[in-house]
Amino acid sequence: MANKNEQDLTSLVPNAPQAKRANLMDKDVKAISTSDSHAFGKQVRNEQLALDVAAKQSDQKFADSTRDMARDVQMVRGLEAATKGDYTVNSEYHTASGRTTVTVRKNSNTAAMVIAVIVGIVILFLLNR
16 A cells, blocks of 8 residues: 555646646736626637638638649549640649649650651661662
């Protein structure tokens, strides 16, 4: 069995107050009058409402940009399947953290391949003479 000092310490730990920093708002709230308290409460509610609105806007931007990115990925996959030529897709998304720009390009370099084939044929023709 633990001695009395150990029992006292364990019984104090759950109820021990956490270290607090000096908080000007707590001091002011305790010292203000009832009418000032109501005005302060209204200001706190307005600030909380502004924070809630900003959070909803961020959530909506995230959902919109996620949906738009998924749509553009499907569009690029469709282009890849349907087009043999070159293409460039530029997209810009307004996300919760700012703006994201994405560029997808397909360059098959057909002109370079045609020139290489022609040069190869010319070299073969010259060597066979």
